[in-house]
Amino acid sequence: MTTARPERLWRRTVAGVPYLWLLVFFLAPFAIVLRISFADPLIGQPPFTPFYDEAQGIQLTADNYRFLTEDDLYWVSYLKSVRIAAVATLLCLLIGYPMAYGIARARAVWRNVLLLLVILPFWTSFLLRVYAWMGMLSGQGVVNKTLLALGLVDQPVQILYTDLAVYLGIVYTYLPFMILPLYATLERLDGDLLDAAADLGGRPRQAFLDITLPLSVPGVVAGSMLVFIPALGEFVIPSLLGGLDTLMIGRTLYDEFFVNRDWPLASAVATVLVLILVLPIVVFQRFSQLDREVTR
Amino acid sequence: MSQPGGKAPANSWENPAAEPFIRIRNLSKTFDGFPAVDGVSLDIYQGELFAILGGSGCGKSTLLRLLAGFETPTAGEVVIDGVDMAGRPPFERPTNMMFQSYAVFPHYTVADNVAYGLRKEGLGKAEIKDRVAELLELVQLQDFARRKPRQLSGGQQQRVALARALAKRPKVLLLDEPLAALDRNLRERTQFELMNIQDKLGITFIVVTHDQEEAMTLATRIAVMDAGRLVQIGTPTEIYEYPNSRFVADFFGAINLFEGRVEAGDPSRIVCAETGVLIHAEPIAGQPLPETLFVAVRPEKIRLSREVPAGEGMTVMHGTVEDLAYYGNHSVYRVRTDQGKLVQVSSPNAHRSAELALEWDEPIHLSWPRDCSVVLTE
Incomplete structure (x- = not known):
């Protein structure tokens, strides 16, 4: 049976318009950033050389990219960002997997309640919650007061403005993004498969390693991407909770744009960041394709 | 089977x-x-x-x-x-x-x-x-x-x-x-x-x-x-x-059920409550029979005939063919007895041209021997 033409057109519009929206508002700014990254900085408005000049013709320079390789600052920032994002993702996975597993195995009545609790923090603004962490982690904050009261420390410990605070902030913020896709994969795991494994001699731990874990890989990948990608470019958390040496690329980028007002260099930093992010997204795409094949 | x-x-x-x-x-x-x-x-x-x-x-x-x-x-x-x-x-x-x-x-x-x-x-x-x-x-x-x-x-x-x-x-x-x-x-x-x-x-x-x-x-x-x-x-x-x-009789294939009472003193004679027809059954030994019981008869145990069937211990009913379905190896007839009860009969088509080619609305006799009556108490 073929679909009537107006209906097909309608379907394409409904699916296509939001895509167009996303595409336009990603590609257009990216094109602008890309173009600026090949310009020279100027003192003026706008603060970079024009693309085309009557006198000099088309002006393009790779100086900014060359500079990125010359100054350690940028590579340190990139590497530190990747490291923090990767460690935070791993922590989210270690904390989130048992939680997702527990929710998926809970009785049906409890499942929705437990899921609600996972997304409950979203009812408060992200920024407010990060500020709340600042309060809690500060010298007179609840964390230090508790440590002092328990006699575990003699004087307040420096937690705020350290890497530890950044990890706490990122893991806390992004944990739900790890749990939800993991829950989705674990929940639809066919219980008969585990029964079959047990029936054939797989003890619970082995059945988990043989069946549950491999079949939940798509959820692990999805959750990891959802945590890793935004964590890599995270700006708010390292700015508010991190110390001066918590050089994440988001902060470096901010400084280049707004403190140094070197738009072309900042644009180059941003372009490289996008390239670093494209790689995991491609991996993610591949895995979700595998997922579709496995689950048909 | x-x-x-x-x-x-x-x-x-x-x-x-x-x-x-x-x-x-x-x-x-x-x-x-x-x-x-x-x-x-x-x-x-x-x-x-x-x-x-x-x-x-x-x-x-x-x-x-x-x-x-x-x-x-x-x-x-x-x-x-x-x-x-x-x-x-x-x-x-x-x-x-x-x-x-x-x-x-x-x-x-x-x-x-x-x-x-x-x-x-x-x-x-x-x-x-x-x-x-x-x-x-x-x-x-x-x-x-x-x-x-x-x-x-x-x-x-x-x-x-x-x-x-x-x-x-x-x-x-x-x-x-x-x-x-x-x-x-x-x-x-x-x-x-x-x-x-x-x-x-x-x-x-x-x-x-x-x-x-x-x-x-x-x-x-x-x-x-x-x-x-x-x-x-x-x-x-x-x-x-x-x-x-x-329950079992009904679960396993088609069955005709007749509700009835034991005729005074003789457990081999059961009077069908719905039709008043006398049903012959093998006497059940031992246990006292309850007031009402059921007789179950499989469709393939019932014989159809134009002439009045004779024989000791035969249960006989008369009715008209209301429905018939041809399945090749056998045919299924639904016969409405004169008393209004619908009875299902299945008979093998043993010959190519059935000697008993029944038509809709044809009057017909139903009969089965006593050992085909299954007496059920529950």
Whole structure:
């Protein structure tokens, strides 16, 4: 049976318009950033050389990219960002997997309640919650007061403005993004498969390693991407909770744009960041394709 | 009705000296106060192909899961080959299960699926390889060893599940609705394959099914379940010809039921309450009969004739043909008796041009001998 033409057109519009929206508002700014990254900085408005000049013709320079390789600052920032994002993702996975597993195995009545609790923090603004962490982690904050009261420390410990605070902030913020896709994969795991494994001699731990874990890989990948990608470019958390040496690329980028007002260099930093992010997204795409094949 | 080739130690259930291989005693399982399995006691003998039959929600699958060890009984015991199964997890039982959903591991190849149980047993690589090859040959999947389940048809996946369940040479193979998901042709073939495999390996099979035809053709014995309890246990013939209740009579194929009373003093003469017709039956010995009882007659036991049938102990009714359906090998007639009761009759088309070519609205006599009347008290 073929679909009537107006209906097909309608379907394409409904699916296509939001895509167009996303595409336009990603590609257009990216094109602008890309173009600026090949310009020279100027003192003026706008603060970079024009693309085309009557006198000099088309002006393009790779100086900014060359500079990125010359100054350690940028590579340190990139590497530190990747490291923090990767460690935070791993922590989210270690904390989130048992939680997702527990929710998926809970009785049906409890499942929705437990899921609600996972997304409950979203009812408060992200920024407010990060500020709340600042309060809690500060010298007179609840964390230090508790440590002092328990006699575990003699004087307040420096937690705020350290890497530890950044990890706490990122893991806390992004944990739900790890749990939800993991829950989705674990929940639809066919219980008969585990029964079959047990029936054939797989003890619970082995059945988990043989069946549950491999079949939940798509959820692990999805959750990891959802945590890793935004964590890599995270700006708010390292700015508010991190110390001066918590050089994440988001902060470096901010400084280049707004403190140094070197738009072309900042644009180059941003372009490289996008390239670093494209790689995991491609991996993610591949895995979700595998997922579709496995689950048909 | 074909009897399966279950060359099980002939009819061991009839031999009082035979030790049952599986003893189930007062087994119960309650889910949130609801009894899914309610006081089931059952003996199953070595080499039997035993069917547990019942409608959906009758507790048959729960009973199977209790045997496999996926559920813990609320009360009662299961003894397999002399060993009490209480507290034994599935991986410590001599049973293996073929799931209704097949439960084939989607991320393993066919060969790895079959090898799973053997690997968990810790067998050597060479031995596993031999056994897997042997099993794949048994289920005719030798050319599919390296395929992933998603590349197989439903019937092939089922054969993977069967080979995998047989791999560990279980003493008892549990099959949950083994034919339910197959189309008609494949069902018949699989049914005979299952019977052959059972015959070849001599493993005790316990099959759960909702399909009475499947149960009858497959099984050496059948247990009929209703609302968590066993209603009747017997060979297919016993259950078909001598049902012990209206439920069983009705569950197994078509049946005509007449409600009636015993005519004063003579338990072989029952007066049909609806029609007033006298029904002849074999006298029931022993127990006093209740006031009202039922007579069940299978459609194929009733004879149709134009002339008045004669004979001692014949139950005779008169009516008109209201409906007829031609099935090739037999025809089914629905006859409305003069008293208004609809009776179903099925008669074989033994000759090419039936000597009794009945037409719609034709007046006709119905009759059956007394030994075809099944008297039911419940």
